Amino acid sequence: MVNRLQKILIVEDEQSIQKLLEFTLMQANYETAIAQDGEQALKMVMEESPDLIILDLMLPKIDGMDVCRQLRNRDIDTPIIMLTAKGEEMDKIIGLEMGADDYMTKPFSPREVAARVKAVLRRTGERAKPKDEMLEAGQLLVYPNRFEVYLEDSPLEFTRKEFELLVYLMRHPNRVLTRGQLLQAVWNYEFAGDTRIVDVHISHLRDKIEENTRKPRYIKTMRGVGYKFGE
Incomplete structure (x- = not known):
């Protein structure tokens, strides 16, 4: 039986960052999908059922904060790592309050991307395990x-x-x-x-x-x- 690769949805409109994330995650043995804007991201979450979302805050049509808010309002608990600009401390705080699981500050290294994705998937996977009811x-x-x-x-x-x-x-x-x-x-x-x-x-x-x-x-x-x- 072949194990399914975990799918990461990359929501990023800047092509250089998009390509870096895609290459890094594929090297780390994840399947990837890409959304160019917030509207497309919401649609792809419903269609693709990703295991994790890397979500940029500054997006066309619907910004990342609103994407996160809409997903959580729909009771979609897919883990989210937000991408924030350097020094935007308030964005990080609001993002986490909206329901994001972690954040990365631009610029970031490929090693940090792989480590954070792995850590969030492990943490949320443990959270999702059924409790041993007694x-x-x-x-x-x-x-x-x-x-x-x-x-x-x-x-x-x-x-x-x-x-x-x-x-x-x-x-x-x-x-x-x-x-x-x-x-x-x-x-x-x-x-x-x-x-x-x-x-x-x-x-x-x-x-x-x-x-x-x-x-x-x-x-x-x-x-x-x-x-x-x-x-």
């Missing part, structure tokens, strides 16, 4: 992303549907859930009309997590309605 109730610990369940520190084994049902119940604690709701959430109506499948799986869960299945601690039956998870 669900806890009494002595019961569930890690949905790892497909792991522990009861009093001992690992338990579940079928996929048992696990999905347990996770759904734990994510909705102290809430009465009907059999129909559970069918829709876990089975996506795969067994439409047959609510017995829910009862069977609840019974299996109780066998594994309850000390006394006749007096369940975690999964309680709400007669005539459904089930409720709560210690």
Whole structure:
């Protein structure tokens, strides 16, 4: 399997800087795309889905600050490195407040470009990683992303549907859930009309997590309605 090269969108109207950035990034093993003005940049972000944007402040049609503002207002969190003129301290501050992740001051060296792009991609990549969610109730610990369940520190084994049902119940604690709701959430109506499948799986869960299945601690039956998870 061939790994996809990360794509950097260069938004710069000055050709000499444009060529320097393009050459530097291609040497550093990135794919590049170029926008000549702010209007084109906004369009290309939507079409190209770049991994990072190098954004000059002084652009035709729409300036870099407004491009950054519009992207963040649209909840587009693609990392942005802004290019600022030497000594324009206020531009740097405003850019970062607008949502830019870093900035470079002109003139800059190719080595600085590669280092900053790598650092921002690493930092934002860590930020984007899904959190290792943990669900806890009494002595019961569930890690949905790892497909792991522990009861009093001992690992338990579940079928996929048992696990999905347990996770759904734990994510909705102290809430009465009907059999129909559970069918829709876990089975996506795969067994439409047959609510017995829910009862069977609840019974299996109780066998594994309850000390006394006749007096369940975690999964309680709400007669005539459904089930409720709560210690």
